[in-house]
Amino acid sequence: MGSEDPVSIELRDIGFRYGRVEALRGVSFALGRGATGLLGPNGAGKSTLLRILLGFLRPDTGGGRVLGYDIVREQAQIRRRVGYMPEDDCLLPGMDAVTFTSHLGELSGMPRQEAMKRAHEVLFYVGLGESRYRLLDTYSGGMKQRLKLAQALVHDPRLLFLDEPTANLDPRGRQDILELIADIASNKNIQVVISSHVLSDIESSCSRVVILNKGRVAAQGLLADLRQEHFNLYELRVKGRRREYLEKLAGLGCRIEETEDGLLRVFVPVGLEKKAIFRLAAEENIQVRHFFRSRTSLEDLFARTVGGEA
Amino acid sequence: MSIREKGYHHWDGTFLEPMRPWRPIARLGIRLAFRRKFFKFAFSLSFLPAFVFLAGIYLSERLQDFRGIIKQDSLPLDVQPVYFLRYLTADFLMFMTVIVLVFCAAGLVADDLKHNALQLYFARPLAKRDYVLGKAAVAAFFVLLLTLVPGWILVLFDLVFSGSLALLRDHPLLPLSILLYSALAAAFFASYSLLLSSLSRNRRTASLLIFGVYVFSDVLSEVLRGVFRSPGFGLLSVKNNLKQVASALFAVKPSLDAPWVYSALILAAGAALGAWVLHRKIREVAVIR
Numbered sequence: 001m002g003s004e005d006p007v008s009i010e011l012r013d014i015g016f017r018y019g020r021v022e023a024l025r026g027v028s029f030a031l032g033r034g035a036t037g038l039l040g041p042n043g044a045g046k047s048t049l050l051r052i053l054l055g056f057l058r059p060d061t062g063g064g065r066v067l068g069y070d071i072v073r074e075q076a077q078i079r080r081r082v083g084y085m086p087e088d089d090c091l092l093p094g095m096d097a098v099t100f101t102s103h104l105g106e107l108s109g110m111p112r113q114e115a116m117k118r119a120h121e122v123l124f125y126v127g128l129g130e131s132r133y134r135l136l137d138t139y140s141g142g143m144k145q146r147l148k149l150a151q152a153l154v155h156d157p158r159l160l161f162l163d164e165p166t167a168n169l170d171p172r173g174r175q176d177i178l179e180l181i182a183d184i185a186s187n188k189n190i191q192v193v194i195s196s197h198v199l200s201d202i203e204s205s206c207s208r209v210v211i212l213n214k215g216r217v218a219a220q221g222l223l224a225d226l227r228q229e230h231f232n233l234y235e236l237r238v239k240g241r242r243r244e245y246l247e248k249l250a251g252l253g254c255r256i257e258e259t260e261d262g263l264l265r266v267f268v269p270v271g272l273e274k275k276a277i278f279r280l281a282a283e284e285n286i287q288v289r290h291f292f293r294s295r296t297s298l299e300d301l302f303a304r305t306v307g308g309e310a
Numbered sequence: 311m312s313i314r315e316k317g318y319h320h321w322d323g324t325f326l327e328p329m330r331p332w333r334p335i336a337r338l339g340i341r342l343a344f345r346r347k348f349f350k351f352a353f354s355l356s357f358l359p360a361f362v363f364l365a366g367i368y369l370s371e372r373l374q375d376f377r378g379i380i381k382q383d384s385l386p387l388d389v390q391p392v393y394f395l396r397y398l399t400a401d402f403l404m405f406m407t408v409i410v411l412v413f414c415a416a417g418l419v420a421d422d423l424k425h426n427a428l429q430l431y432f433a434r435p436l437a438k439r440d441y442v443l444g445k446a447a448v449a450a451f452f453v454l455l456l457t458l459v460p461g462w463i464l465v466l467f468d469l470v471f472s473g474s475l476a477l478l479r480d481h482p483l484l485p486l487s488i489l490l491y492s493a494l495a496a497a498f499f500a501s502y503s504l505l506l507s508s509l510s511r512n513r514r515t516a517s518l519l520i521f522g523v524y525v526f527s528d529v530l531s532e533v534l535r536g537v538f539r540s541p542g543f544g545l546l547s548v549k550n551n552l553k554q555v556a557s558a559l560f561a562v563k564p565s566l567d568a569p570w571v572y573s574a575l576i577l578a579a580g581a582a583l584g585a586w587v588l589h590r591k592i593r594e595v596a597v598i599r
Contacts, residue, residue, distance in 0.1 A: 054433060076435040080325060084433035090426035093417075094342050106334040107434040109325035118321055125318045151430065156321035188318050 007032050008159055008191045009053065011071075013062035016048055023048040024215045027062070031210075035185035035192040037202030037223075037298075040212035041306055046195050049212065050161055053193075055079060067158055080109055083152030087163040087195075089144055097123055097132045097139075097147055101154050108155035115154065122150045126180065141168035145177065153184075160184065160192045166201050174201075181205050203298040211305050219305045226301055231255075233300060234274060236264040237290035238281065245284040252276060263290075267300065331436035335444025340451055343414035352413055353452070356406035360460035363397045364467055371471035389468050391481050395560040397464065398457055398491055399553045407456055407499065408524045415449040415503035416517040419591070424511040428592065438592055442504070442585075449503045450496035458492035491556045498552070498577050505584030508591040524548050541567040551576050 007030045014027040024045045040046050051057040053066055055075025063070065069077040092100055098119050105115030123132045126146040131139070139147065145168060152160055165181060166174040182205050185192040196202055202209060209226065211219040219226055238245065246256055246264075255267040268274065274293075281288050343349055370387035387393075397403070422428050431441055465485060468477050478484065506519040531547035534540075544550045544566040554573035557564040564570050 056432065076437075079433060079435040082433075084429075086426070086429050086433075088426050090430055092338075092427050092430070093421055093425055094345060095338075099338070103334055103338050104430060104434065107331050107431065107436055109327075109329045109331075109435060110321075110323065111326055112334070114321070114323045121319065153318070155325075184318070188320070 009064070009066050009193070011062065011064035014049070014052060014059045014064060015061035016045075016052065016057060016059050018048075022215055024052075024059070027212075027215070027217055029210055029217060029220050031191070031193070031208065033189075033191055034208060035181065035194060035206040037206035037209040038193055038195040038212070039199070039202060039209055039298075039302060040218075043214075044212040044306075045215040046212055048215075050163065050193075050195060053078075054082065054084060054161065080155070081158050083155070083157035083160045083190075085148045085152040085160070085162045085165055087167060089141075089168075091136045091139075091144065091147070093137055094135070096135055097128055097150070100136055100147070101151050104151045105154040110155055118154055118156070119150075122153045123147075125153070126150045127176065142170060142173035145169055145173070149177065149180065158190060160190055162192060162194045162196075164196055164198075165194060166196070166198060178205050199298045199302055209298070209301075211302060213306045219301070223298065223301075231267040231269055231300075232274070233294045234266045234268060234277065235290070235292045235294045236266055236277070236288060237262065238264065238286050238288055240281075240286035241284065242286065245280060245286045248280050248284065249277070252280070265294070329435065331434065331440045332444035332447060335431075335441065336447035336451065339414070339418060339445065339448030343448065343452070346413050349410075349413040352406065352409050356403065356410055356456050357460065358406075359397060359400050359403045360456075360464070363393070363460075363464055366393070367464060367468045368471055371468065389472075389477065391484050391487065391560045392562050394461055394464060394484065394488060395556055395562055398461060398488070398495075399556050401549070403456065404549050404552065405524075407453060407495075408521060410452050410456065411449055411499060411503045412517045412520050414452050415500075416507055416520055417513040418445045418448060419504055419508040419588070420510050420513045420516040423508070423591075424513070438589070441592065442588055445504055446500040449500040453496040453499045454492055457495050458489060461488035461492060487559045487561075491559045494555060494559075494577070495552060498581055501581040501584035502548070505580075505587050508588050544568065545572055545576060548580075 009029075009031040011030075012028050014024050015022070016024040027045070027049065038046050038049070048057065052059050052071060055071060055078050058072055063072060065071065066078045067081050069075075069081075071078065092103070095103075098116070101119035101123060102112075102115040105118055106112055108115075110118065120129075120132065123129055126149050128143060128146050128150060131143060136144070136147070145165070149162075149165065152162070162181065166177055169177060178201060181192055181194065184190050185205070192205075194202060194206060203223070206223065208222050209220065210217060242264075249256060249266060252272055253269045254272070257265040257267075259265065266277065268277070277291075278288060280286075366387050367389055370389050373387075422431070428441075432438075462485060465477065465488070469475060502523075503520055506523065507516045509519060510516045528547045528549050531543050531545070531550060534543035534546065545554075545568055550566055551573035554564045554566055554568065554570045555577060558570035558574075
């Protein structure tokens, strides 16, 4: 985050326990403009962290600010300025999309008429303009997903929390929602935090990630930096007695994956030079027939960061 | 359907201060009740006792107009506080109030639980009390429309038909008694229906509970009173307890031979139970899974 980038979420040493279970421990980070992906295996503490950010839970230790408001003392102010798109299907039955969206705008504190006007605008924005007078009970899964985004936007939040925003969507709908999120994050001056299990969604829409594991921050920062920071990925094809060679590579701290067609993907830790791969190959009489530096995917980063513990 | 048919514009308005988020919740609940099938019919039918009692007031005050066709002895109508008490505690009115609640209040919490809507509410700057107050206001609104409004209108028409203020002069506390009983009935029925609505995620089950508990308590109390010949069993009935407290508010001897305070305590306990269950049910909901 650059020094000119305003900080919208700042957490310091957040800890939280559910009885004996420690859900979060020493979580600290600061987020600024743009889209941030919140990643982690099940039980990593993502939901607890979101609950704390929205003010539903009070942290046992530490503190922080969201949009400049204290997460313990000024929860109502935070919720007024934050939009939340829940993961599961949730609606108020028996009404149309305009009534639904404007009602939630009113609950955020908007005057009634302005909430209604604004509901029309955001429904058009998410692509539900033509269906805004249809009963919600008749909406498809994709339409409900867009509606949830509309209700999160109706009061013009400065920060959006999106929980699995592409769940239940077909590829086209998924692409549309991701485009919308990208548009919101990059052009509308709204910061977006996306909690998702779909790593490709995070990869395509977020420039920054926070990876949680066992209640701690396992990695955080710009995606590009993290890829560089943790390891370098090389793809190899070799000929010879590869078993010993691979064992020695692993002994140097490399993680190796083998694809079905015999391609070796070697994750080389930072600090270990690529020469070591060739040196080891020479010692083991291995022919290196293909060597290519590959771009690491978020999946690689996630697997490397969370490792076998996930 | 293309995304971004219109662009996104920032809202340049200001949020309301102070916020009263229970108001939109109540307003929406009332609007949605009128959209339910058969609700308008049931609600209209609930005003039948009001028209009957209004006709009674007209006949009693304008009896001289009908001397030619009615013998005075055959129409012993006397508009006193007990007349209004009879209206407010009429079996039919109470039954129809419960029917109206079945339509308008059964889904108030049950629907939100079923459709995971609580997380939408509580992601907004509203407290649990705002949510409960908004939902309770829906039930209270309809109960007050069936008790307070007709009660005061009956008083007003009596003044109009009699052409004098004699009723208020002789019974100055009558409007207050109507107000107090209506407020009590509204508070109790709101708590009663929210309690039963929160016990299920299914609106139909909640409807059955609202109707069933009222009817069953009445039937059970009558059976036990008949078997054991003890008036105390009358206090098992929701209806009887409301009647007992209403009698006390109108300074009329209660129909059951039991202290009205017991009934007041039973109703208060029911309302407290409702508040406690609501507190638990709403707290237990995982706002974000």
